[in-house]
Amino acid sequence: MSAQRDYVIMPIVMLSQDNSIQQTKLYRPFGTAGLLARPRLLDLLDAGRHGTLTLVVSPPGSGKSSLVSQWLDDRAIDAAWLQLDAGDSEPAKFIAYVVHALRTIAPDFGVETLLLLRSARLPPLDVVTTTLSNELHELGETSPCLLVLDDYHMVKNPAIDQVMAGLVTRPPQGFRLLIISRRTPAWPLGRLRIEKRLHEIGAADLRFTREETAAYLQLNAIALPDDGMVMNLQRQTEGWATGLQLAILALRQQANVAGLLGSRPMFVGGDNRYLLDYMVEEVLAHLPESTVQFMLASAVCDRFCAPLCQRLLGLGRDMVDDLLRYLLDANLFLIPLEEGSQGGADRRFAWYRYHHLMHQSLVSRLEESFEPQAIATLHRNAAAWLREQGYVDEALGHLLAIADWDTATDVLVSELGKLLDREDRQAIAHWLTLLPEAEIARRPGLLLLRGWDCFFSLDLPLLAATLRDLHALADDTQHDGEPALNLHLGRQHAVEIEGHIAFLQCAADYFAGRTEEAIRGARKALNLLTRPNTLVHGNVYVMLGSAMQMAGQSSEAEAMLRTQYQRQRPKPTQASARLLFGLTLVLTHVGDYTGAAEAASLMLREAHAADLPLLVGWSHAILGRVHYERNELDAALTHFNAVTDRRYVVNRGCAYEGFTGRMLVAAAQGDEAALSQAGDEWRQFEESLWGFPGPLYHSVQARAALLIGDTPAALRWARTFTAPPPAAPMIWLEASHITKVRCLLAAADDAERAVALDLTNACIAHVEQMHLKWLQPSLSGLRALLLARTGARAEAVALLATALHRSRGEGFVRSYADLGPAIVDLLRAIDDTALAEPIAQIVAAI
Template sequence: MTPSLLRTKFQKPILGDRILLRPRLLQRLDEGLAAKVTLVTAAAGYGKSTVVGSWIDALAARHDAWLSLDEEDNHFPRFLLYLVAAINTCYPHCCQDVSQLVQEHTDATIEMLTTVIVNDLAQQATPLVLVLDDVHRINDAAIFAFLTRLIEYAPSQLHLVLISRVDPPLPLNRWRARGFLSELRLHDLSFSRAETAEFLRGHLDHEPPAALIDTLHRRTEGWVVGNWLALLALRGRTDYAEFALHFEENAGRYAADYLVDEVLSAQPADVQRFLVSTAILNRFCAELSAAVLQIDSDEAQAQIAYLARVNLFLIELSTPAFWYRYHHQFQDMLLSRLQMRYGQAAIADLHRRAAAWLAAHRLIGEALSHLAAIPDHAAIADLIEQQRVNTLNELAFWELEAWLSQVPQPLLNQRAHLLVSMAWVKHDRVDNEACRDLSERAKILLQHESALFSETDRQVLTAELIALELSTEPGMHPETSRALIRQSWALLRRNLTHTHCSVVLSLAYASQQLGDLGFALEIVRATLAEASAWPLVARCRIAHAAGFFYFCSGNSAEAVQQFQQNLVLATQHNLLIIGIISRHGLGAVADVQNRLEDAEEHHLNVVNRPYLTSGRDAVVDMYALIGLYARRNEPKKSRLLVEQLKEEAQLMGKSFFLEQVTALQAYADLTCGDVKRALRWALGTMHHEMETTADRIPSIRARILLADGSDACLALADQSVQRLIKFYSSSHVWYRQAEALILLALVREKQANPDAATTHLTAAVELAVPKGGVGLFMGYGVVMVHMLRRLRHQPTTSKLADLVLVVLDAEEESRSQNVDSSDLPDPLTEREMEVLELLADRYTNKEIARQLIVSHHTVRNHTASIYDKLQVSDRRAAVARAHALGLLPASP
């Protein structure tokens, strides 16, 4: 799933044995480790990277990572991917969550991303020095906002080194004041006269005269590359004084121009041609160079070997040597000579040949950069059209968006493929308005210019446009939707190798929402069978949908198989988000099947990484955990987890997630016995329409109002449950429908309407139990037992009710054995437990007397004894205390 990364960007300069060691600078860098960040700034050619590289080589007891930046990194997701990959060169599994987030969740906040990175780095035992080279190439404000937060919150294990030609837009003054910043600047990096002399003596065959040293030092002003150029110009000469004289005589020319011309004029013609032609390449190998110059690759390799031998500013980027680049300053000088020697058409041909080779080797970003340098926007559009399906199948929406940004808007409006591609980007962002607008423009092009498209292209684009329409028009009539789904699938079915997973998933989920589970399964099964060449992440997404559809159709065994297979693949291939959604699915199945240990394991994994699914899966799994811990008499665990989830929600800054976590807090309060606090939230929560099955607010609100049990609260609970019934009746998710029916049955029971309660519970039992959903009836206390016993008298449900009652009895026995006796007050008698359970169900003393066939006076004695043993003064406090002690099961 991760886009191809240029491994050469992680290679620090490979230093030869001829560099000048500069102890004073190495000591400065050592001292800078006491700060959080070292900034190395100077103009091009002052040896910034070389000094830092030599210092890194000498570091002990620390890991080091290097990242060379370029203009293509001016896109926050791409920058983060490379940053994490650089860190992974030292810590292979560190910060992997961030890689997944930036690829699949472009709305992830800077606060959340930096928190994940900082927390992961803080767990590493060995300190890390992370070098970012060529920071001046970055101008994205989001990247600098990220770096600011990263540096200010960096753990002691991290020291950042920034190498730049100019001061980056970071709060340097604030960092200086706080002692966060160490600096090396131009005056530090410039050669002193002594270093100039040492440098020349180390590389010339004869002792340089003082006049040469003085001239070079004065004219170059300590410029390191200038000294290297002078050295190359002096190679093979003994007339040092004459060279110094000529250098002085040309004082009117820029020193660099004079020296570069001296060096180039000394090279053979074929070497000069190679140098200026390959200057357009930010990195090159023999094959790429051969393609650009239209020469044999052996000849290109021989040219590279010559440049390395004579030290012509060639830097190796890989070990063993394969990729190379020129020193940036030397490359700039060569590019100026290229402009002087060749016309624009010839230079454009060089770029086109480079782009063709790079595209053939799937280095699309670099290929597009060369086409943009011409600029050839039509060729850029052509290349994106060729690559768009594979990029969408890798879910690399951010990368596709970056490519599309290079196409001028007028041209984009003329390309249906590109408009549809951008529509999928907007669809991923849930920007329905922009998605509809782009789709409409593409549809018009497809209708008016049909002859320009191949039959395959017409069918695929039509299918995509239908899928986008279904995704962005929720109010469409069901029969219209059904007809469009089948039309789109008929077009897509024969062209699966030419499309991507987002189209298939849109059609399949739209079918499921219409209740056509069989057709949804047909779509995903056919895709899994025929799209074997798709990227793994795309196939895993389709397989996950298959698991969900199997679950919705009541085939839990097949669902578990799909989710489990995906979890294995996710673990093997480090697909973290696939792993999380697989656990979410496995946890849901375990819940309904009452496999508490399995459910807890899966739910905890999801809740501990909420940001991987924008918090939505974490909300559902936390809701399940609260009920699970209440049933196990461990409600305090819920509060701790919800507090952690609240911190994550605040970092993510998503209003939906924050609202849901507030509701989860109230639910945890309820299970811990703090009914008053939970009720304050429930009564203060506004009514709202459900838009997603991840919305747990209506369910939580209904449970809290049920626990209060007053007429007013029961009326409000009825409203919440009716919304649940309405929403889930159209969602075709049976286990959510069953939960809503159970809550409605409980409301009717407490409203003294046992016939209606029995009707709704019958519907829930008939819906859930044949599918193995006995776990849905757990955790509701004695009232559920009484209601299920009534179902025994109905021929159609007696056996189903018995299946649930057997599990309830086993759980009650287990629960009573697991209560920590050290937390219990004086034991309650069997009769007092019966009274307590009826108190919890909000029976009056008269109703309790009638239910137990005892006198009103006897009930008063029992309640007084209960209050005394529980050390409370009223019935509400008694019920809350009993919940906290585990004497009563969790409130619904």
């Protein structure tokens, strides 16, 4: 027999979505005919019912899973079951499956944990684990639960061991765990043993006794000539369940019982592999060739059903049904997979899998007896059927197993729109880790995945580089003049993908300040995209509206977005909420805070209803900004906290808005403890994902320091910040160049104040060019203060009065109040009764 090399199908799970989880991994195995009731073992399992952890640990083929499943049936225990495999060693995937297993007994469990798993970048594992533990605690308060993890030895990641060790050493209320494994997990179990919270069942317990062996033979209608033969069989197999089952199969197939159970040793030195090989050879040798070929071909799949086997082998349904029935009736290690209580898409078919030992043996024989091309054909046939039925992750696993990158790319591109509509950023990022860099670089469809990953994480430099590569491939033509996109993707995808590329280019142009290019790109994308009610289509309108506003067409942008929203049917959807997002941004950037608050409130309701966590975050961020500007600090803090509470779920830029807002509120309230806490949380957030805080963090720290009177700290930052004024639009709550002006204004040095005046003028020119009216009050106030310092007091007062008139009615308070006490003297010098009320509000805020 050749060296074992399993085909490990690694499903690429869309971690947050029910329909992409392999539901059969959540089903307990059915009991099969000939399964012996063993009351002594059921009693052993009963003894652990009130502990925290039960370990059922023994070598393969000991009957562990069958025993636990039989116990749950016999005792009518409602438990969550998860069948683990070699692809479950990634923490995010493992935790997602744990959540979905628990959802079979508590359908609404794990909402917050799954939100974290949808993040563009997976949060630190301790953050996810804490959230999972808290949700388990909430579940246990009302409904104690038992989670069974079958084949835990397949998990080979110390990080997952750490997660599970934490759950059993500090168990949530009402949570119990049962582990089925070939090895004792590497967890700190000493304290659990001392506290009698650990119950262990081992190989010695699971071995068949002589009496159980005799009863098992009788149950399966095997009559041995004498008790000595029974004793010999029990001794040869050492009570190994699979050995007994294989022996029974072999005994049914040959009359020479003495030859089978005679002098030939079946079990050598505690290693059951010799017995397994020998017995499987004996069993398969007496099966019809058509049955053996069926078993070998179906072993290419971790699980299978009759229609899938039809596609694999080109057989008729009746023949496949007969073969499956024969394998079941003959107890040939075929395990029916039970339908879970929640059902799901898998209820369309009756699913099966082979016992792990039989599966390993069949895969080894498949490699020996089939040519590589024939095995690849089996994988392709399996992938084609699975894809047609909607089991996309399993289809991809088969394609990646044979390095069929072209078909895998076609599958990924076909599924991209669905992923985007679900805001499942983690799946996109995960796919990219599984694909070779060389294959990504030469395929537009895979580069597109990278482009979206860059967009979600706001990695603008990598987005620009990816777009250059995409354009180079898209512009390429073959000798027959066929566009490369058609050749790589097929005409059915090429036009849609061109629309995606046009959108991503539009986004890159917008964030680079290339207004006209962004508008052209957005309109091109709208002409190319064929599906209107999607995230991509909605995002195009967001970018088009923002770019039009930046070009001075804010009224037209607002009208366009309102019209599109009114036409949208049905509501709420991803598309309708995105249109509200675009409208909210336009209104915010032109300083229409009343309209922005109305649109953001509606967006918040729609985003909650449509389960759109990214837009929930942006709704809170914009509402927090409006309340902060109006000096409604408690309300602002509530919204900013809502953002940072889900910092790992929302967009990176949105998280920055939340932290910025919290720090500004704390500084405005003079709460240095809250200011320090917000800053610490921001730094830890940055370090957990990117290794070190970004420049915006330091900028906000300086601005907050200035607000609480720590001028030296603010000036130290300002003197080291030398970046030129950006081309990108100043759309964030924090603008570092404006903060530098604030800091230098406090300097005693005339030269630094001159630098501040020049920078202020540059920022004003930028704001006017891009029509960012929301920044005009603070910049006008800064320029007024600088003019007053140079002796141009009358000009300063006039400038400030003009700014107040422009912003009157929208509640602009903090833009002026955050300039500090120095602005009060200029405000009081304004002789205009129409401005008395806003001036009084600003002075009160200071």
